[in-house]
Amino acid sequence: MELQKQFEAIQSNFDAESLPLRKNALEAFEKLGIPSTKHEEWKYTNIKAKLKPDFTVATTNSQVNAAVKNYIASLPPYAFRLIFLNGIFHSELSIVPDIKGVTVCNLQEAFEHHTALTEKHFGKLVNLSDEHFAALNTAFVADGAFIHVQKNVVVNEPIYIQYFFTATDVNAFAQTRNLVILEDGASLQIAEDFRNASNISVQYNHVAEMYVGSNAQLDVVKLQMEVSNAIGVHTLESKVERNGRFSVATITFSSPNTGTHNVLIRNNVTSRLVGEGAHADFAGLYFGKENALIDNHILVDHVAPNCTSNQLYKGVLNQESTGVFNGKIFVKPDAQKTNAFQSSKALLLSKEASINSKPQLEIFADDVKCSHGAAIGQLDENSLFYLMARGVSKQEATQILTYAFAHEVVDHVHSKPIRQFLCDKLKDELQLNF
Amino acid sequence: MLSIKNLNVAISGKEILKDFNLEIKPGEVHAIMGPNGTGKSTLAATLAGKEDYEVLSGEVIFNDKNLLEMEADERAREGVFLAFQYPVEIPGVSTTNFMKAAVNAKRKHNGLEPLDAKDFLKLMNEKSALVEIKREFLSRSINEGFSGGEKKRNEIFQMAMLEPSLCVLDETDSGLDIDALRIVANGVNKLRDANRSFLVITHYQRLLNYIVPDYVHVMFGGRIVKSGGKELALKLEAEGYDWVKEEVMIG
Numbered sequence: 147m148e149l150q151k152q153f154e155a156i157q158s159n160f161d162a163e164s165l166p167l168r169k170n171a172l173e174a175f176e177k178l179g180i181p182s183t184k185h186e187e188w189k190y191t192n193i194k195a196k197l198k199p200d201f202t203v204a205t206t207n208s209q210v211n212a213a214v215k216n217y218i219a220s221l222p223p224y225a226f227r228l229i230f231l232n233g234i235f236h237s238e239l240s241i242v243p244d245i246k247g248v249t250v251c252n253l254q255e256a257f258e259h260h261t262a263l264t265e266k267h268f269g270k271l272v273n274l275s276d277e278h279f280a281a282l283n284t285a286f287v288a289d290g291a292f293i294h295v296q297k298n299v300v301v302n303e304p305i306y307i308q309y310f311f312t313a314t315d316v317n318a319f320a321q322t323r324n325l326v327i328l329e330d331g332a333s334l335q336i337a338e339d340f341r342n343a344s345n346i347s348v349q350y351n352h353v354a355e356m357y358v359g360s361n362a363q364l365d366v367v368k369l370q371m372e373v374s375n376a377i378g379v380h381t382l383e384s385k386v387e388r389n390g391r392f393s394v395a396t397i398t399f400s401s402p403n404t405g406t407h408n409v410l411i412r413n414n415v416t417s418r419l420v421g422e423g424a425h426a427d428f429a430g431l432y433f434g435k436e437n438a439l440i441d442n443h444i445l446v447d448h449v450a451p452n453c454t455s456n457q458l459y460k461g462v463l464n465q466e467s468t469g470v471f472n473g474k475i476f477v478k479p480d481a482q483k484t485n486a487f488q489s490s491k492a493l494l495l496s497k498e499a500s501i502n503s504k505p506q507l508e509i510f511a512d513d514v515k516c517s518h519g520a521a522i523g524q525l526d527e528n529s530l531f532y533l534m535a536r537g538v539s540k541q542e543a544t545q546i547l548t549y550a551f552a553h554e555v556v557d558h559v560h561s562k563p564i565r566q567f568l569c570d571k572l573k574d575e576l577q578l579n580f
Numbered sequence: 581m582l583s584i585k586n587l588n589v590a591i592s593g594k595e596i597l598k599d600f601n602l603e604i605k606p607g608e609v610h611a612i613m614g615p616n617g618t619g620k621s622t623l624a625a626t627l628a629g630k631e632d633y634e635v636l637s638g639e640v641i642f643n644d645k646n647l648l649e650m651e652a653d654e655r656a657r658e659g660v661f662l663a664f665q666y667p668v669e670i671p672g673v674s675t676t677n678f679m680k681a682a683v684n685a686k687r688k689h690n691g692l693e694p695l696d697a698k699d700f701l702k703l704m705n706e707k708s709a710l711v712e713i714k715r716e717f718l719s720r721s722i723n724e725g726f727s728g729g730e731k732k733r734n735e736i737f738q739m740a741m742l743e744p745s746l747c748v749l750d751e752t753d754s755g756l757d758i759d760a761l762r763i764v765a766n767g768v769n770k771l772r773d774a775n776r777s778f779l780v781i782t783h784y785q786r787l788l789n790y791i792v793p794d795y796v797h798v799m800f801g802g803r804i805v806k807s808g809g810k811e812l813a814l815k816l817e818a819e820g821y822d823w824v825k826e827e828v829m830i831g
Contacts, residue, residue, distance in 0.1 A: 528668050529670050531668075532664065532667070533670075533681075533682075534629075534651070535652050535653075535656055536656055536661075536678070536742060537656035537682050537685045537689070537742065538653055538656075538681050538685050540653060546673055546677075546678070546681060547670070547673075549673065550671060550672030551672065553672040554672060578677075580676075580680045
């Protein structure tokens with residue numbers, strides 16, 4: 147069905163206040179369409195060929211199935227969790243924090259009861275005129291997580307936002323969304339976790355807008371674990387005010403032996419440092435298998451002076467998998483005394499694996515310190531020999547050295563319970579039992 | 581225990597070991613001395629199974645098995661241990677986790693169950709005391725930021741953990757001050773027994789004051805040119821290698 151008709155069919159469900167924005171977004175998307183590889187930002191990621199051309203964006207009915215229950219049961223005991231099925235909030239499975247100065251609810255409720263905040267922030271960080279998937283999402287998204295932390299309120303336990311996809315229709319293209327607002331001096335840790343809990347291939351398009359006030363601190367972990375049969379596009383837009391700190395770690399593990407060879411993950415992670423002394427920290431770790439494609443596009447926009455940013459990405463690519471890394475550092479004319487660093491490293495563990503890595507620095511201020519480094523290679527032969535000379539098999543030595551390579555990124559995850567969870571996942575992934 | 585016959589080894593096409601012969605019986609300590617570039621470290625790396633070393637001809641029999649047919653990891657599980665001249669730093673993996681993998685790989689090879697956490701800890705405590713290595717070093721990344729002495733002590737610790745039957749020490753004394761040398765040598769001496777043999781490669785006689793060898797060999801031009809008892813090391817220390825070279829020329 148044409149998108150316009152799909153929109154007309156469901157627009158009565160949307161909050162009236164958001165309708166003009168949604169219509170603009172739809173119009174923008176109709177102009178942009180799904181990008182082909184001719185588009186510079188999608189040169190190595192042929193999403194047009196992967197996405198079902200007749201996708202439907204309307205929400206499909208959401209059933210709690212055994213896969214959902216089992217996964218929730220397997221999670222470490224997080225204090226707070228928000229569960230979404232096909233993008234729609236499931237209150238019974240969720241544990242919503244009840245903390246003074248913190249508002250946590252779903253977007254539908256936020257549109258209804260926190261209109262001043264949604265009007266001010268929803269759809270304001272995404273660029274509808276040239277971000278294809280953010281435009282599509284803004285037009286159609288039905289629900290998502292809404293978190294608002296008042297001035298100087300510190301939330302100590304991480305909030306875990308879990309998106310399950312339980313689609314029964316292969317043409318479904320789920321639209322999910324988070325809106326996170328930290329007022330000045332607030333502090334919060336969140337995890338966004340995405341999981342295919344269906345027997346079929348799923349398609350989803352996630353957008354998050356995150357506001358970090360002055361002296362506030364927001365730590366985000368994006369978990370894309372055991373990804374199989376999924377086409378996922380993620381857009382995260384953050385804005386950081388004076389002396390605010392933002393960190394995001396994006397962890398992508400493609401699952402082996404799916405047999406269906408259908409994994410495409412694209413992450414667009416952007417941070418705009420608009421207040422003096424702001425800091426952004428980007429970490430990424432990805433494991434590709436079979437013919438998975440994992441694409442990380444990072445943009446840090448230094449707008450204000452005296453800001454710092456750091457990008458550390460590491461990939462491990464097996465079999466015929468492909469990695470894409472594009473790290474942009476923009477330094478605007480006013481952003482003097484910027485200090486920006488970028489590092490991208492990839493291990494190619496098979497002859498067929500490949501990575502397309504591109505640093506992109508655009509600097510319009512003269513008193514800045516920017517550096518980048520990229521390394522692509524195999525494991526160090528001397529290290530392999532050292533481990534093998536103690537009786538460790540070549541396979542296990544490879545796993546141990548891969549663990550050593552990857553662990554640095556896990557160390558960048560601020561939240562202790564999530565860091566421990568990732569450390570265990572990493573050992574599982576590499577079949578290490580130490 | 582170890583029998584090396586007519587071994588010829590090349591690296592990058594250049595022949596380093598030439599018709600090398602050596603017999604080591606259980607419990608013996610053999611020292612190999614010689615000037616730089618005579619093939620001492622090549623011998624050590626060849627025994628451990630480093631890939632870049634090309635065996636042109638000859639045989640190495642270790643406990644009745646053909647060592648040259650085995651990969652490096654299998655040799656280690658069979659009981660060969662090389663203490664590296666330059667131990668490798670591996671950030672991100674602790675020595676403890678490394679040893680857990682290594683000890684259990686060897687146990688599996690011998691048909692034993694992996695050690696449980698309690699027994700492994702007990703073994704670690706016992707062996708770390710033997711080489712006077714602090715436990716905190718073992719929870720740090722392998723050799724990362726270690727001084728020369730700490731690295732060598734870690735080598736001897738690993739040797740103690742794996743209980744090999746043939747220990748090859750490749751210039752373990754290089755870069756050690758006198759205190760570190762004493763501690764490392766004490767560790768080695770505590771591991772000496774009737775079944776465990778040692779091949780100690782060194783430039784200097786100094787180490788052999790602490791680890792007293794049964795035999796001393798002098799290597800020159802890729803082969804052993806002179807063998808004797810521990811007194812040969814003292815003579816070399818006092819007179820240098822020139823007289824050996826002259827003997828070889830005349831011979």
